[in-house]
Amino acid sequence: MKNIYIIGIGLIGGSLALDIKKLNPEVVIYGIDNNPEHLEEALSQKLIDHKAELRNIEKADLVILSIPVDAAVKLLPTILDQVSDTGLVIDVGSTKSDICKVVANHPKRRNFLATHPISGTEFSGPKAAIYNLFQNKTNIICEVEETAFKLQEKALKLFTDIGMRIRYMKPESHDKHIAYMSHLSHISSFMLGKTVIDQEKNERDIFDMAGSGFESTVRLAKSSPEMWTPIFEQNKTNVIKTLEEYINNLTQFKSLMERDDFEAIYMEMKNTNYIKQILNGIA
Amino acid sequence: MKNIYIIGIGLIGGSLALDIKKLNPEVVIYGIDNNPEHLEEALSQKLIDHKAELRNIEKADLVILSIPVDAAVKLLPTILDQVSDTGLVIDVGSTKSDICKVVANHPKRRNFLATHPISGTEFSGPKAAIYNLFQNKTNIICEVEETAFKLQEKALKLFTDIGMRIRYMKPESHDKHIAYMSHLSHISSFMLGKTVIDQEKNERDIFDMAGSGFESTVRLAKSSPEMWTPIFEQNKTNVIKTLEEYINNLTQFKSLMERDDFEAIYMEMKNTNYIKQILNGIA
Numbered sequence: 001m002k003n004i005y006i007i008g009i010g011l012i013g014g015s016l017a018l019d020i021k022k023l024n025p026e027v028v029i030y031g032i033d034n035n036p037e038h039l040e041e042a043l044s045q046k047l048i049d050h051k052a053e054l055r056n057i058e059k060a061d062l063v064i065l066s067i068p069v070d071a072a073v074k075l076l077p078t079i080l081d082q083v084s085d086t087g088l089v090i091d092v093g094s095t096k097s098d099i100c101k102v103v104a105n106h107p108k109r110r111n112f113l114a115t116h117p118i119s120g121t122e123f124s125g126p127k128a129a130i131y132n133l134f135q136n137k138t139n140i141i142c143e144v145e146e147t148a149f150k151l152q153e154k155a156l157k158l159f160t161d162i163g164m165r166i167r168y169m170k171p172e173s174h175d176k177h178i179a180y181m182s183h184l185s186h187i188s189s190f191m192l193g194k195t196v197i198d199q200e201k202n203e204r205d206i207f208d209m210a211g212s213g214f215e216s217t218v219r220l221a222k223s224s225p226e227m228w229t230p231i232f233e234q235n236k237t238n239v240i241k242t243l244e245e246y247i248n249n250l251t252q253f254k255s256l257m258e259r260d261d262f263e264a265i266y267m268e269m270k271n272t273n274y275i276k277q278i279l280n281g282i283a
Numbered sequence: 284m285k286n287i288y289i290i291g292i293g294l295i296g297g298s299l300a301l302d303i304k305k306l307n308p309e310v311v312i313y314g315i316d317n318n319p320e321h322l323e324e325a326l327s328q329k330l331i332d333h334k335a336e337l338r339n340i341e342k343a344d345l346v347i348l349s350i351p352v353d354a355a356v357k358l359l360p361t362i363l364d365q366v367s368d369t370g371l372v373i374d375v376g377s378t379k380s381d382i383c384k385v386v387a388n389h390p391k392r393r394n395f396l397a398t399h400p401i402s403g404t405e406f407s408g409p410k411a412a413i414y415n416l417f418q419n420k421t422n423i424i425c426e427v428e429e430t431a432f433k434l435q436e437k438a439l440k441l442f443t444d445i446g447m448r449i450r451y452m453k454p455e456s457h458d459k460h461i462a463y464m465s466h467l468s469h470i471s472s473f474m475l476g477k478t479v480i481d482q483e484k485n486e487r488d489i490f491d492m493a494g495s496g497f498e499s500t501v502r503l504a505k506s507s508p509e510m511w512t513p514i515f516e517q518n519k520t521n522v523i524k525t526l527e528e529y530i531n532n533l534t535q536f537k538s539l540m541e542r543d544d545f546e547a548i549y550m551e552m553k554n555t556n557y558i559k560q561i562l563n564g565i566a
Contacts, residue, residue: 118494138491167491174492180479181492185500188475191532193558194551195525196463198532207561208421208450209464211401215562217468219499222559225552233545242478243537247530249474249481254526262516268477269508275476276505278490279498 001154005052005060007032007075009042011120012092013066014129017047019162022131030056042126054078060087062154069093070230073102080108088151090115094178095234096142096171110148113155116140116174117164118182122222135163140178142171179238184246186220186228187239193221284437288335288343290315290358292325294403295375296349297412300330302445305414313339324409337361343370345437352376353513356385363391371434373398377461378517379425379454393431396438399423399457400447401465405505418446423461425454462521467529469503469511470522476504 004020006013009031017029031048033039042048057063063079065072072093080103083089090113091099100114119137121128139159144152159166169177196218200206232239256264287303289296292314300312314331316322325331340346346362348355355376362372363386373396374382383397402420404411422442427435442449452460479501483489515522539547 118492120494120496122496137494140492165491177483177489177492180482181489181497182494184478185475185497187533187536188471189500190552190555191529191536192468192471193555194532195467195529197555197557197561199463199525199528200460201557206460206464208448209401209423209460210562211403211420211465213403213405213503214464214468216499216502217472218558218562220496221552221555222562223552225549225556228552229545229549232540232548233543236540236543240537240540242482243533243540245482246474246478247533247537249477250470250526250530250533253470253474254523254530257515257519257523257526260516260519262512265515266508266512269473269504269506269511272473272476272480272504273508274480274484275501278480279493279501279505 001027001061003028003030003059004062004064005030005032005057006048006064006066007054007079008065008067009033009038009047009126009129010066011124011128012117012133013064014042014045014047014126015131015133016064016066016092016162017042018129018131019134020158023161030060032057038126045126045129047126047129055082057082057087058084060084062158063087063089065089065091065093068227068230069095069099069234073098073234076103076112077106080106080111083108083111085111087111088113088154090155092117094182094231096140096169096174098234100143100146100171109146111151113144113147113151114142114171115155115159116142116178117159119164122219124224124227132163134159137164138167139164140167140169140174142169142174144168175235176238179235179242183231183235183239184242186223187232187243188246189218189220190223193218284310284344284441286311286313286342287345287347288313288315288340289331289347289349290337290362291348291350292316292321292330292409292412293349294407294411295400295416296347297325297328297330297409298414298416299347299349299375299445300325301412301414302417303441306444313343315340321409328409328412330409330412337365340365340370341367343367345441346370346372348372348374348376351510351513352378352382352517356381356517359386359395360389363389363394366391366394368394370394371396371437373438375400377465377514379423379452379457381517383426383429383454392429394434396427396430396434397425397454398438398442399425399461400442402447405502407507407510415446417442420447421450422447423450423452423457425452425457427451458518459521462518462525466514466518466522467525469506470515470526471529472501472503473506476501
């Protein structure tokens with residue numbers, strides 16, 4: 001791999017650039033971004049070696065597509081049209097069904113690998129890029145058998161080099177489960193933030209009462225709406241189902257409180273403490 | 284201060300013991316706990332110097348009451364009965380109305396100070412005790428004017444010595460606002476954990492998909508049901524109100540998704556990003 005093109009130099013694209021360059025100082029990293037300020041920042045922070053444009057990607061050994069998922073679905077076919085026969089294109093979006101569908105019958109489908117590195121922070125843009133973001137994190141790869149064997153190998157080497165463990169899933173299965181494990185968390189956090197702001201915005205002193213517990217549960221409410229709106233749109237059916245279940249559980253908890261059934265409230269929490277064992281498995 | 288009695292040697296009581304002993308090696312710390320194993324652990328971890336019993340507290344210069352809030356409300360009048368005229372009793376519970384009410388007319392009301400150090404982790408018991416837990420955290424003090432001036436002074440010195448900033452509030456105001464800033468976060472986290480466990484408990488592999496975002500929003504679901512059940516019970520009216528508002532916001536978010544109004548979804552998130560400015564104020 002010599003020429004790497006990263007389309008979208010934000011948190012994920014920029015952090016991949018940092019790790020790749022550290023491991024392979026000889027590669028040349030080209031940045032493409034429709035935000036000129038981000039592109040300048042990426043240059044001055046040395047995330048990328050050069051600015052580039054889409055028409056240059058025929059020279060690419062690797063194209064990383066790290067833009068919001070609606071833009072990714074629109075752009076991927078054009079990218080595949082232009083990439084060379086030996087070029088590998090990977091996307092890193094948080095939804096996988098639509099992106100796999102849009103290129104299912106593309107003549108260069110075998111040049112594409114659908115991935116979702118489960119890693120990030122609540123920050124965005126090139127300034128948010130950091131080293132070792134992917135260390136010990138999981139990368140979900142979808143429809144691996146649709147990608148050319150040599151290009152699979154190239155991608156796997158890259159991901160294991162930056163410290164990721166790999167899991168293989170079908171796109172539909174990915175989207176269903178990630179709704180529970182990630183998308184619902186974001187909505188619960190955004191709506192918690194909204195509830196508190198609605199009530200407390202005129203009482204600034206009150207925020208002195210916020211402890212680390214509040215900070216932790218509301219952290220994801222700092223996330224980028226530009227990135228998350230199209231994720232919720234693409235994964236609408238699954239997300240609505242998780243939201244219904246979540247609202248039902250909250251409503252049931254409220255009813256138990258209204259009925260003064262604090263024994264049941266205790267048991268609800270005791271049973272949910274089981275999450276400890278589950279989280280112990282997370283790095 | 285020479286003799287300090289800590290009733291309930293868990294996360295908060297134990298961490299207070301560590302900081303107090305570090306700052307004042309000459310004090311003697313006595314531990315009282317109805318869990319004999321916790322008491323032995325507290326001794327072997329050197330959180331306390333000696334085990335003690337309730338009838339010993341007449342010797343106390345300071346009594347710290349750090350037990351679940353239902354037990355605290357029951358026990359506080361008896362403690363005040365027994366404490367000497369110069370002894371200070373403080374509680375550290377997460378609700379403040381009931382505890383203030385129960386001693387409102389107690390002849391030794393002036394020996395008591397109601398506090399809520401907003402500090403903690405999702406862990407509990409003496410093993411969870413750590414140094415510097417209270418550094419740069421807020422301590423809410425209620426009805427300060429009901430406490431004897433010299434004992435106020437003693438308590439303030441202790442809290443500022445361990446690094447806390449002090450805020451004064453009425454108990455009713457504390458309980459109303461803490462429902463938003465802490466109690467609701469715990470329920471949102473517990474119910475998020477429940478929703479995911481209900482769906483995914485038979486698919487252990489799925490938890491490989493959990494990232495730091497899920498971990499952050501579900502962290503409080505590890506909290507102790509023994510501690511949290513009586514908090515929700517004592518603060519029932521306020522907590523139910525916050526839950527109603529939270530459920531309404533989630534339901535509205537779901538309706539917007541069902542109507543494909545992703546412009547409104549975007550604006551909901553954009554407006555809630557305001558939480559960034561708020562959280563910047565939190566240490």
